[in-house]
Amino acid sequence: MNACLTFAQCTNCSVAMVYHTTHEALKCHYCGKIEGLPKKCPKCNSVNIRHFGIGTQKIETVTQILFPEARIARLDRDTTTTKDAHQTILKKFENGEIDILIGTQMIAKGLDFPNVTLVGIVAADTALNIPDFRAGEKTFQLITQVAGRSGRGSIQGEVVAQAYSLEHTSIQMAQKHDFVSFYNDEIKNREELRYPPFSSLINIIIANLDNDEAKKYALSLSRLLKDNKTDKIIGVLGPIPAGIPKIQNYHRYQILIKSFDLDEARDLLHKSMKQIKISHNTRVGIDIEPLNLM
Ligand SMILES: [Zn+2]
Ligand SMILES: [Zn+2]
Known part of the structure; x- marks a missing residue:
């Protein structure tokens, strides 16, 4: 076929x-x-x-087949649309009325249930495919956080994770709970590539319903940023089509300013934007020290 x-x-x-x-x-x-x-x-x-792909619904279906006796619940965007649904599911889980809870990242953080003894993570390295310098950190964080949900009571817990890039440092180190080695490795990369905390970033998203207009403005802005840049500015990257190139019919382009000094990057952007006319259809989103680059 x-x-x-x-x-x-x-x-x-x-x-x-x-x-x-x-x-x-x-x-x-x-x-x-x-x-x-x-x-x-x-x-x-x-x-x-x-x-x-493996959605939570698919996993729920498979789990039901494998464990027909178990009481299974799902916690994701679809099951928590009504008010209090989120709390109700967690309460039931806490009271032992649910045997297996399946969920998205929603259940990764901060939950403390002493009776949880096994945690499974499916596609633990999805974040590695996102073009973001924090991809490794996010993956390490997710695995260690989810793993931390298991064995909080008197019985020792177990964690099973499934991933595709098993050789990746963030997976290797997360498996060993080795925060120090992960940090040492990650901080070296960041320094080499001059990413935070060794620099400051400003992410600029230019969006327009008209693709050519968006591109034109992004190109002129980028050119000005490069022309006006001072010593402390490490570089002006882009424009490139944004991580998600189109949202609600708006075509999106991205420019990234990398700088040793945030104020200087701000001044550079301010100065450059004043030098070009912007059509009223163009939207410019400015994210100072962005937490994600999409
Ligand atoms: Zn086809
Ligand atoms: Zn859509």
């Missing part, structure tokens, strides 16, 4: 639509658009359509 590997994308946003079993529909998590399941591939007309 030939697969053309076309995947369903939202027409308003350049992100994959997510399959929801409860509605038997595809949903865009950025603009909320809902579409029926396609009968055939729009590109090659094949009727062999597969639901790819």
